[in-house]
Amino acid sequence: MRLRGYRRGDAHLLAGPWLPGELLGLPMIDWPMLAEPTTVPAPTDPSQELCIASGLGFVRYTELDWVHRRARVEIGLHALHSLDVLLKTVVAHGFLTLNLSRLYGWVTPVLDPPTGLLGDVGFQREATLPESAWLDGRPVDREIWGVVRND
Amino acid sequence: MTTTELPHWSSRPYSDADRDAVLALFTEADFFFRTGDPDTRPEWEILELLDEDTHVLLADGEVVGLYAVESEANNACHYSMQLRLRASAPLRWWLAAFEELVRANRWRREVVRLALRFDEFDDRGLAFARAAGLRAEGTLAAVTVHDGSRYGYVSFARIWEPIS
């Protein structure tokens, strides 16, 4: 799988029923009918790297820091297949193309995301923060998962 | 769709594409959305009533009403809502749409107090507020003139106890 560059016509892929900032943004089936979908801004300057995974969704490397050579990753999915291949590609793009040394992101346990797939590509749970996001009338815990390049 | 089923709700911020449908809503004599005499208002005035918070409410893809939710105080999680459905929408549609809106508003942010206010002459609005079980908080008397008489403004609210 290769990521491809964003084009204006991909704008519809940037909105969806995900918790904002989520590393594994799988579509939430109980998203309220009248709630606005979460929207990610289109890339317009070097502070963000946003790529499209054809037929799946977008990958965003945000909070890019070239001194500390790290980025926070957000993935927004519209389809649920090939997530394992996508994650390998996400890590490869971050380490080999962007030449970063660390990738990390937010995981919200109450959404029951497939964290085994994160483990398969080298991510580890690094911190657990209580009450870090608001969902459906109550605060929910969030975890930071990260991977460090080892070469 | 049978008469007992509820429609599938959707919404979008008001835009020009919905102008004709929204102007049609205001031809109803009791479509009291930010105005007390909707059916005599000219087009420019109606469009002025629609600000950036205003959303069009759709039932099964058809425009049936308008709503707007505004923050009433910084950081205090107090909001006010204006919601109106067209005359042909039954009361249970109002109630269903309202509960969906409440859920949507509490989805990503804390809501402690949600206020709705209706003019005293607004029979349909008052009927909805009472049927929705909103707390009646009082009437600000004699603030508006309608059909030759003075009427007040009735306040309702739903309150969720803060988690701490």
Added chain:
Amino acid sequence: MTEILRLDVEAAVSELRASGDSARGFLGLDPVTQNDSLLAAELQAVAAQLFSAGEALVGFAPNTDQPRQAYVASTSADPEPLRALLEFLTTYQRCTTFVAVVPADAEGGKAFEACGFERAGVLPQHRWQNYDWQDVLVYVGRADSCRS
């Protein structure tokens, strides 16, 4: 209770710069490597507010996903200025939990432990400083157990 004085952006930036090494990693900033306009831009981007408390500098940035949680930072190992900030946040911002993200050997880290924060995790090699990678510690505190 230590008095804390709110600083506007310009004053905050000059206090950060004056704090030197003890402000490296403060709310994710680094006054040793970032110039004034970048510091000001970063502070505004996260809506941070900084306060001076005697010799120390403390500050917070709201968690936009959950406004009742705030990221907090301090340049001093003394817990008193931090306690004053937490009191302010609890009283005026309805904060219930606090998160501190602190480089492993930073001065400010000791203040969090002294205030009853718990270690929530470690972000390995999250920062580059002094010619080497640094781990960053994540601390979490609760309003009902971390004030005086």
